[in-house]
Amino acid sequence: MKRAIITSALPYANGEIHLGHVASTYLPADITTRFLKMAGTEAYYICASDDYGTPILIQAEKEKMTPEEYVKIWNKRDYEDFTAFGIGFDFFYRTSSPENVVFVQDTFKKLMENGHIYEQEIIQFYCKFDKKFLPDRYVVGRCPYCKAEEQYSDLCEKCGRVPQEIEDPKCSICKNPPTKEKTKHYFFKLKNFVNELNQWLEADSHLQKDVKKYVQNWIKDGLVDWDITRDITWGVPIPLEEAKGQVFYGWFDNHLAYISSALKFLDSKGINGKEFWNSSDIYHFIGKDIVYHHYLFLPAMRFGIKKEYKLPDYIPTRGHLMLQSKKISKSRNWYIGLKDFLQNYPADYLRFYLTMITPYSQDDLNFDWDEFAARINSELIGNIGNFVNRALGFTKKSTGGIIPSADNLDPADLEAQGKIKNLAGEITPLMEENHLDRALKKILEFSAHFNQYFQKKEPWKGGPGTNNCIFISVNAVHSIAVSLFPFLPESSQKIWSQLGLSGKVSEQKWSSMSDLLVQKGHTLGEPSPLFKKVEAADIQAHKSKLGQ
Secondary structure (H helix, E strand, O other), X not given: OOEEEEEEOXXXXXXXXXXXXXXXXXXXXXXXXXXXXXXXXXXXXXXXXXXXXXXXXXXXXXXXXXXXXXXXXXXXXXXXXXXXXXXXXXXEEEOOOHHHHHHHHHHHHHHHHOOOEEEEEEEEEEEOOOOEEXXXXXXXXXXXXXXXXOEEOOEOOOOOOOOXXXXXXXXXXXXXXXXXXXXXXXXXXXXXXXXXXXXXXXXXXXXXXXXXXXXXXXXXXXXXXXXXXEOOOOOOEOOOHHHOOOEEXXXXXXXXXHHHHHHHHHHHOOOOHHHHHHOOEEEEEEEHHHHHHHHHXXXXXXXXXXXXXXOOOEOOEEOOEEEOOEEOEOOOOXXXXXXXXXXXXXXXXXXXXXXXXXXXOOXXXXXXXXXXXXXXXXXHHHHHHHHHHHHHHHHHHHHOOEOXXXXXXXXXXXXXXXXXXXXXXXXHHHHHOXXXXXXXXXXXXXXXXXXXXXXXXXXXXXXXXXXXXXXXXXXXXXXXXXXXXXXXXXXXXXXXXXXXXXXXXXXXXXXXXXXXXXXXXXXXOXXXXXXXOOOHHHHHHHHHHOOO
16 A cells, blocks of 8 residues: 655744645645545645744743743644644644654754764844844844845745845844844754755656756755754754753754654554655645755755655645735735635635645745635536536436436437546546646536536436436536545535435545446435525625725
8 A cells, every 4th residue: 555644834833824824735735635545545644833933932922921832822723723624634733742852852963973063153143132142033134145125034035045144134123233242053064965965856756847946056056054053942952061042943843843743643553653754655745935945954954864764755836825916914914814714605615716726836826806706606606516406406306316227328428428437537647746726627627518418418308318317417426526525525525415325425435436336226315505606795895804
């Protein structure tokens, strides 16, 4: 049996999940996991809240909480919001777990033993007004590469690079220019791994070509050794007496939580976690803003511990979500919180729309309220919902829901039957290649064909081909229920129940979508409309709230 571990970039435990978070990272990972499980892979979706770092320390101080109290609140809230959206984590943990702390410290010791860590006295920003060293997000300024203003010192959100030193720095607390003071930090020798990184990038055919190309350009421009120390109190303590009071940089520890959380979960199930990790396909779903960390820091660290844990096979990377063609900004209230959205519309509406507009590329995408309404009403309701309701509703009305036999198939029947038998073969390669939007569009094409087939056959006239039309159409609904499950799990299960089938769709074989399994004599459940129309007045109200 094939094995897989799927992870997503860890949600930062510092505020609510919004639509921009789920589009590129969590939804594609969830769809992929559901597909893999149905296709017979022993797959687990592992995630954790990212609990450490300067922003959390700043916010906890503002809210008069300890960092531990603060991240506990957001770990719980984030998990609840993801669950409401149908994100089916097999395990959701935290980077501040005792298991991750030990794992990170052990990894550091191994890197040190292998000669990849050194100590160096550096000049660090220091704020005389706030009387503290200013790592990471305590400092904002201009990116030295793309010249974008108001960027953090540890990551330019515009170009995705990690600045060696930010230009025109200011303290993010008091906005005064900081001074510079001496402190001792530990560095990871990223430059040691140029050859290994290039070889890995060249050899791994599963990595996106466009992403690989500019990572290779970064390497060509010259890598800089990585400062992994922070002079703050909140983080994984550096396990050396001489480094007392210092912690690891959050990016040193957080992606190691992919491994430590997986080990925790697998070992609790009686599975050898390390062996499972190293014999699995490893997926890390990310947004394009953290390519640098996942294509350079993460593999280099695993090279540094002699590939004790295998490198990822896939790093599916997608672009940022815009909102009404403008960059999402929580400070300007130009965003939609996931929890707020789900109070107005079913999770499957959002899953459908986001999948349809999110290609497997780094191109940015755009959430548009009017387009959302149009796609739900015309494609989800007008196409899929319409066909399912017509086919099942007519069968219930005309035969009492009992499936008749099919014989003497005419050319239209044979073509329709062929569509069913070919569906798995058409969709599976797209799912395997992570072209989830294209796969969902194939399901829409399939449903559209059967809407036309049903209309042309005119079974309501009771002609000689009526039984064939009912039999084939109901089996097409079965195909839709199975193929749609990774994308729209709740709606898929509703279709399954209306078909009068027992158990869960998730328990079905993926390939069964191409089998005519609803046989003569089977009795349907109770058909009812799957979806409710999105009203224009409601959309206008949602649009008017933006930026207020």
